[in-house]
Amino acid sequence: MTEETLLEVDNASVAFAGRTVLDQVSLRVRRGEIVTVIGPNGAGKTTLIKLALALQIPARGRVWRRPGLRVGYMPQRLHTSAALPLTVERFLRLGGASRAAVVEALVEVGLPERGALPLQSASGGELQRVLLAQALLRTPDLLVLDEPVQGVDLAGQTAMYELIAEVRNRHRCGVLMISHDLHWVMAKTDHVVCLNQHVCCEGHPEQVGNDPAYRALFGDRFVRNVALYQHHHDHRHDLHGDVVCQHDTPAATAPKDDNHG
Amino acid sequence: MADFLLYALLAGCGVAVAAGPLGSLIVWQRLAYFGDTLAHSALLGAALGLLLAVDPWLTVLGVAVAIGTILALLQGHPQLNTDSLLGILSHGSLALGLVAISLFDGARIDLNSYLFGDLLAVAPADLWLIAAMTTVVLAGLALCWDALLAITVHPELAAVNGRPVTRLRLLLMVAVAMLVAAAMKVVGVLLVTALLIIPANAARPWSRTPEQMALLAAALGVIAVAAGLAGSWWLDTPTGPSIVTAAALLFVLSYSSGQVAGRGQRA
Known part of the structure; x- marks a missing residue:
């Protein structure tokens, strides 16, 4: 692949209160490429995203963003107070988008005619699509997605990932995302970065899937049981995203496996 | 109508009109306790004004901005919760203000007027000041309205989309400080937050957009001022x-009828 580089993280380290969060992490996203970061809780995934978004400055190393890079960011979730009366359309127009652009973006993410819906009444799946529409309204070169299927049911997760792949093709943008769905990561991602403070292993999904470092981090049995866990956590919204991470070693995985199957 | 009643009505309405949109933002960002803290620090500001023999408006504003800055700096301190921090600053400055005022000749200072307001003592000079503060606050909010909504919904998303989050937070803090300084005469430091929070919440059941809620809150605030003034007379x-x-009372009325209306819609 010889597409232009959009983002390059080069040997970046970050520490909070003396605790190393990221240790000499390097990562590159090119146009048209989907790069997925996986790793247990506390692996520094969110910090890495913040570096990419320029919300965090590395203590050492550097982060290069192509000059004039337009970034569309899809956060994990919104924390809007129920006291704020806000419709989907009004939310999408906060960034300065025109009414016509908002209508178009809603069609693209599969939510036509949902502009008048109060944001608080949107379902988990609808909210994630609204957040994706918001990112697309930036006409991004780079999409940064922080766990894009949070709060989405299993059928919706597949649809959401399909949508992300479609969007990448249509807009020719690069995609950097955090994901917990290892099946999808293996099927649709161009490049996987397995993070646990440092980059344990990275490369093409198949290559990473067979890497001993990857297997040590996630465990064989866990990898097979991912779908089961996600079903189990489906309606525990407060625990979303902890799915992979509670079982970050094979030893921790074993007893939980017994409980579920 | 007696002049002093008219002045009181105008002063109260001026503050209520600015309190509508500002109070809405405070409710949306869950900053009620923050407003309280700035309001309580106003007493310390007033005492400082007496001590330095300068216009208390200035010192009230200065102390509120200083407290707000301390709060912004200490926020995220690993060993202090934000709510504890607010409690310490709020009651610390209130107590310090009470102590400082008691050091003056007690006969000359009416503590009650600071704590509970002295609307009937509003003079034309105060009216101009309230008008000026209200105009500045409203203009600032109107100019940055979408940006303020954006940081309310998701501060980091707003930052990625190019909003100057820190400056907007500072703007909001200064606006609250100005409103506190203006509202001190109207309802006093102990009740300033009520004027920000209650009309905004009363407006919520009837609003479908942020703008509707801000305007309705301003209108309900004006009604509360007029009704309260009449009742007090x-x-x-x-x-x-x-x-x-x-x-x-308006809040209770609005919420009970709003709940009934809401049930009707769902049925």
Whole structure:
């Protein structure tokens, strides 16, 4: 692949209160490429995203963003107070988008005619699509997605990932995302970065899937049981995203496996 | 109508009009306790004004901005919760203000007027000041309205989309400080937050957009001021608490009828 580089993280380290969060992490996203970061809780995934978004400055190393890079960011979730009366359309127009652009973006993410819906009444799946529409309204070169299927049911997760792949093709943008769905990561991602403070292993999904470092981090049995866990956590919204991470070693995985199957 | 009643009405309405949109933002960002803290620090500001023999408006504003800055700097401290921090600054500055005021010749200072407001003592000079503060606050909010909404919904998303989050937070803090300084005369430092929070919450059940809620909150605030003033005139009750009581009644009325209306819609 010889597409232009959009983002390059080069040997970046970050520490909070003396605790190393990221240790000499390097990562590159090119146009048209989907790069997925996986790793247990506390692996520094969110910090890495913040570096990419320029919300965090590395203590050492550097982060290069192509000059004039337009970034569309899809956060994990919104924390809007129920006291704020806000419709989907009004939310999408906060960034300065025109009414016509908002209508178009809603069609693209599969939510036509949902502009008048109060944001608080949107379902988990609808909210994630609204957040994706918001990112697309930036006409991004780079999409940064922080766990894009949070709060989405299993059928919706597949649809959401399909949508992300479609969007990448249509807009020719690069995609950097955090994901917990290892099946999808293996099927649709161009490049996987397995993070646990440092980059344990990275490369093409198949290559990473067979890497001993990857297997040590996630465990064989866990990898097979991912779908089961996600079903189990489906309606525990407060625990979303902890799915992979509670079982970050094979030893921790074993007893939980017994409980579920 | 007696002049002093007219002045009181105008001053109260001026503050209520600015309190509508500002109070809405405070409710949306869950900053009620923050407003309280700035309001309580106003007493310390007033005492400082007496001590330095300068206009208390200036010192009230200065102390509120200083407290707000301390808060912004200490926020995220690993060993202090934000709510504890607010409690310490709020009650610390209130107590310090009370102590400082007691050091003056007690006969010359009416502590009650600071704590509960003294709307009937508003003079034309105060009116100009309230008008100026209200205009500045409203203009600032109107100019940055979408940006302020954006940081309310998701601060980091707003930052990625190019909003100057820190400057907007500072703007909001200064606006609250100005409103506190202006509202001190109207309802007093103990009840300033009520004027920000109660009309905004009363407006919520009837609003479908942020703008509707801000405008309705301003209107309900004006009604509360007028009703409270009238009540205080006829029943000979203190004006500040009467205004807040009227606002609280409006809230109860709005919410109980809003709930009924909401049930009707769902059915």
